[in-house]
């Protein structure tokens with residue numbers, strides 16, 4: 001099993017349009033962050049979590065040519081607005097691609113992008129997805145997918161556990177019942193927006209505290225704004241905790 005960090009940025013991406021701060025003008029490629037998303041490869045399957053607005057360039061960059069399923073964390077634009085480009089995979093595979101999320105996310109996405117959820121046209125020239133509401137675990141052979149409810153401020157959304165990897169983006173808090181679903185993780189990927197507090201995201205201090213509580217073998221922070229300079233923060237993190245960057249691959 002391996003994970004490709006397709007994007008590790010917040011909703012505006014880094015650099016942010018019109019910003020001349022040291023991170024936005026940095027020459028370190030790890031300070032260039034497209035919108036947050038990962039690809040998990042397990043047992044020959046390619047699972048995308050969140051088709052964000054940078055998905056097309058991310059898939060080209062990583063040379064991904066096949067997609068078996070899409071998991072949605074929530075319906076915010078920085079997590080779903082690349083949905084149109086899924087049609088490239090429909091076209092290549094001549095298949096409808098299954099798309100999973102919680103009830104609210106699926107209703108929202110199927111309304112906003114209704115044309116993606118109609119029967120495929122004969123030339124596969126538009127996105128063709130089947131929508132599935134997840135209300136419990138899912139299994140594809142040896143890969144087990146567990147939705148993990150978290151709170152993105154007041155909005156309940158899904159994080160996902162895939163075997164011993166968990167992807168928790170866009171959250172501020174989580175109930176104890178979700179902490180129970182995150183025991184014994186090898187890899188934890190966690191929201192870490194910026195230094196200052198935010199009403200709907202973890203800041204650096206909160207992300208470090210939650211990482212310690214969950215206690216995965218390795219933790220990677222993601223969904224970062226231009227407040228965070230890669231080298232500066234990464235060099236000060238405790239052992240076992242690292243900042244992710246676009247293109248980072250993690251093997252299990």
Ligand SMILES: [Zn+2]
Nearest residue numbers: 011076078170
């Ligand atoms: Zn987001």
Ligand SMILES: [Zn+2]
Nearest residue numbers: 019021024226
């Ligand atoms: Zn900036």
Ligand SMILES: [Zn+2]
Nearest residue numbers: 074076152170
């Ligand atoms: Zn969000």
